[in-house]
Amino acid sequence: MDILTAxxxxxxxxxxxxxMIFGAWVLSGLFERNGSKVSATSGAVEEEDYDKKSVYSLLYSLYRSMGVVKSETGEPYEFTFNTWGYAWPKTWGPSPILATDPQRFGRNAYSGLFEFPQVKKYVAERDGKVHVVEMGCGTGAGANHVTMNVLPECTYEAVDMQQTAILTCQRRFVPQAKGRLVATCADCTQVPIADGVADIVVVNETHVTEHGGQVSNEDILFLGQIQRILKPGGLFVWGNAIPDDTWQPCFDHLASIGIKLVEERDVTLEAIQARDEDAGRADAYVEQCVEKFWGFRIPHLGRLKRLDAEIALKNFFRQPGTDLYDRMVDRTDTYKVVLLQKEG
Ligand SMILES: C[S@@+](CC[C@H](N)C(=O)[O-])C[C@H]1O[C@@H](n2cnc3c(N)ncnc32)[C@H](O)[C@@H]1O
Structure with missing residues (x-):
């Protein structure tokens, strides 16, 4: 059983x-000839060694199965923001998010998408009644934050390819939005949404545009869908930590399909600060996860795979000391929040 691909x-x-899945993965250690795919020191996994569909499928089932957990300070919460996020930049004024919220950095990331003066103006001119489409919404935690706290008059369609994440959105968030939030399971390279319906498209840490220095075939399809579903003059707000040399090729490609860069904000330092301040919560979460599954208690093999699971999860969370954290420190990856606009 290879949980990274199966x-x-x-x-x-x-x-x-x-x-059963974790148990089978632990036992598969018996037959591993070439060692683990997970780097024991940094948690890195080579691109060709995993399939994002498999990894997110596992993660969203894991989050749902863990249910309510405790943060490092004992605060109960359900892990729904699959988001690194960032500390609220001082230059943006006071943070709109409670400092005690365990998932505050994720909330910051979603609030930050709507901090651009031009976004505020666009929304105000429509009395807040804008239609938002999010591509790669995960559990919809951010969609819920936006519909309840940031744009209380909007309508919102949240789309992700992961069925479990969409079921979480439908269970946790759709009911309280009282008809303003719809959750759709679809691959956003071919999203089942009509042309020209969105005032704002949101992309927050969606796992695309990850290939250094290039726009992949998947990226071209994904960005093309944004162009198709945006209204003329509609806005595209996008935040993520991706290879620094991928931003410009993406902007160039977007410009070639009629979506122009309006403003670009670099929050890499604040993203590193968030990972530093979030380390205790992430450690506590990883600990609670591996404790729950009996496979990790199988003598010898269980301990080895437990180390693999811990370091891989921590790398995924960009914990200090992991490969993905170091990539932000040396700016191989930069976290930007950008605003683009479709030609009107
Ligand atoms: C790191 S998670 C972020 C989820 C969410 N935006 C958040 O911040 O909590 C990346 C998400 O991108 C989604 N994703 C990646 N490629 C996708 C695609 N082609 N279509 C739909 N979702 C995609 C994954 O399923 C995953 O839920």
């Missing part, structure tokens, strides 16, 4: 199934 995005794994 799981399916349309499957919703129960806790019992996860117990």
């Amino acid at each position: 799981l399916k995005e349309k499957s919703d794994y129960t806790t019992n199934q996860l117990q």
Whole structure:
């Protein structure tokens, strides 16, 4: 069982199934000839060694199965923001988010997408009644934050390819939005949304545009869908930590399809600060996860795979000391929040 490649995005794994999956993964250590795919020191996994559909399928089932957990300070919360986020930049004024919220950096990331003066003006001119489409929404935690706190008059369609994440959105967030939030399971390279309906397209840490210095075929399809569903003059707000040399090729490609860069904000330092301040919560989460699954208690093999699982999860969370954290420190990856606009 290779959990990095074998799981399916349309499957919703129960806790019992996860117990079997982790158990089988631990036992598969017996047959590993070339060692682990996970770097023992940095948690890095080579691109060709994993499939994002499998990894997110596992993660969203894991988050759902863990349910309410405790932060490092004992605060109960359900892990729903699959977001690194960033500390609220001082130059943006006081933070709109509670300093005690365990998922405050994720909330910051979503609030920050709407901080651009031009976005505020666009929304105000429509009395707040804008239609937002999010591509790669995960569990919809950010969609919920925006519909409840940032744009209380908007309508919002949140789309992700992962069935479990969309089911979480439908369970946790759709009911309280009282008809203003719809959650759709689809691959955003071919999203089932009509042309020209969105005032604002949101992309927040969606796992695309990850290839250094280039716009991949998937990226071209994904960005093309944004162009198609935006209204003329509509806005595209995008935040992520991606290879620094990928931003410009993406901007060039977007310009070639009629979406122009309006403003670019670099929050890499604040993203590193967030990871430093969030380290205790992430450690506590990883600990609670590995404790829950019996496979990791299998003598010897269980301990080895537990180390793999811990370092891989921590790298995914960009914990200090991991490969993805170091990539922000040396600016191989930069975290930017950008505003673009479709020609009107
Ligand atoms: C790091 S998570 C971020 C999720 C969410 N935006 C958040 O901040 O919590 C990346 C997400 O991108 C989604 N994703 C990647 N490629 C996608 C695609 N082609 N279509 C739809 N979703 C995609 C994944 O399924 C995953 O949920």
